[in-house]
Amino acid sequence: MGACDELPLWDDDTWDEPAPVEVAASIAEPAAVESVVVAEITAEPVALGPCAGPLGVFDLETTGIDVRSDRIVSAHVGVLDASGAVIDARTWLADPGVEIPAGATAVHGITTERARTEGRPAPEVVAEVTATLRDLFAAGIPVVAYNAPFDFSLLKYESLRHGVVPIDAPSPVIDPLVVDKTYDRYRRGKRTLEVVAAHYSVTLEGAHDAAADAIAAGRVAQAIAARFDLDVSADDLHTQQIAWARAQAESLSEYFVRIGRLDADVDGSWPIR
Numbered sequence: 001m002g003a004c005d006e007l008p009l010w011d012d013d014t015w016d017e018p019a020p021v022e023v024a025a026s027i028a029e030p031a032a033v034e035s036v037v038v039a040e041i042t043a044e045p046v047a048l049g050p051c052a053g054p055l056g057v058f059d060l061e062t063t064g065i066d067v068r069s070d071r072i073v074s075a076h077v078g079v080l081d082a083s084g085a086v087i088d089a090r091t092w093l094a095d096p097g098v099e100i101p102a103g104a105t106a107v108h109g110i111t112t113e114r115a116r117t118e119g120r121p122a123p124e125v126v127a128e129v130t131a132t133l134r135d136l137f138a139a140g141i142p143v144v145a146y147n148a149p150f151d152f153s154l155l156k157y158e159s160l161r162h163g164v165v166p167i168d169a170p171s172p173v174i175d176p177l178v179v180d181k182t183y184d185r186y187r188r189g190k191r192t193l194e195v196v197a198a199h200y201s202v203t204l205e206g207a208h209d210a211a212a213d214a215i216a217a218g219r220v221a222q223a224i225a226a227r228f229d230l231d232v233s234a235d236d237l238h239t240q241q242i243a244w245a246r247a248q249a250e251s252l253s254e255y256f257v258r259i260g261r262l263d264a265d266v267d268g269s270w271p272i273r
Contacts, residue, residue: 050174050234051225054087055080056136056143059214060151061108063100067153067273071096072125073110076210077132079141084219090132091211095119108208123162129155130164137170142234146193146217148175148271149245156272172238173271175245176220179237182244183228196220200227238271245270 057078064070073096078089093115100112119125133155136143145151152170159166180196189195197204197216200223204216224230230237249268256264267273 049225049230049232050142050172050237051222051230052082054141055082055174055218055221056133056141057214057218058133058143058145058151059210059217060154061110061208061210062154063096063098063104065150067150068157070154071098071122072129072154072158073100073104073108073115073119074210075125075129076214077129077136077143078211078214078218079136080215080218080222082222084222086215089211089215090128092125092129093119094122094125097122108210122158123164126155126158126162127164130159130167133170134167137167137172142172142174142238143170144174144176144214144218144221145271146175146213146220147177148173149267149269149273152272168272170271172234173241174221174234174237175241175271176217176224178241178245178248178270179221179224181248183224193217193220200224242270 057076057080059076060072061074062070062072072094074094075092076089079087081087093110095115096119100110100115105111133143148170152167152173156166156168158164176196177191177193181191187199193213193216194204194207197220200220202216202219202223204212206212232240246268249266253264253266256262256266
């Protein structure tokens with residue numbers, strides 16, 4: 001799907017080792033139009049630092065892992081309250097205008113036929129997703145995206161492709177992958193969203209469904225904030241993550257040199273490339 005000389009940037013990418021392509025045990029059916037999800041959990045309020053107020057969540061399912069050339073298939077933007085309950089949500093199914101590779105369908109369960117039959121035109125979806133995120137940022141609501149450079153970069157290139165003004169500098173963004181790798185640096189194992197969610201006791205049903213992944217990522221961010229007593233603002237955390245992501249990329253580059261992967265090009269730009 002992505003170019004063979006590029007590092008994978010799948011939506012729950014792990015920087016420690018390549019993530020295998022797995023078929024989700026259960027795939028939720030994303031709606032072709034906007035939808036509202038009713039809160040379904042009863043948890044103690046988190047109300048800490050960057051997660052103290054409303055928390056936006058964002059995820060894309062796509063035709064592949066190349067942020068410049070691949071396309072959006074489904075998208076979710078929602079808002080959680082401090083307890084992790086869903087208080088607003090919008091889900092889109094798009095006709096990407098190209099064939100969806102079998103490998104991508106195996107991940108998110110959406111076929112080319114279904115996208116063409118039930119999906120809305122890609123330019124409309126891209127414009128609405130971009131506008132919804134822009135409204136959250138304008139309201140000062142931080143947006144959680146797991147491995148944020150994948151989702152925000154792909155959305156940027158889709159915007160440029162379809163004549164939509166892109167979000168060039170999304171902020172404030174919270175990336176649980178970057179924060180988790182900073183606060184629990186030496187924990188062994190994969191850092192996919194499924195694995196990290198399980199580590200923080202966050203339920204993720206129907207992995208690789210845009211809504212399920214976005215909501216789980218938001219709750220993981222809240223769990224990390226609670227476990228490590230984060231008391232910084234979302235804006236300050238955003239700034240810190242820029243440096244953390246760069247350092248993590250440099251560390252990964254050094255690792256690749258040690259194992260002889262001299263052609264690896266690790267981009268530490270965050271939250272967008």
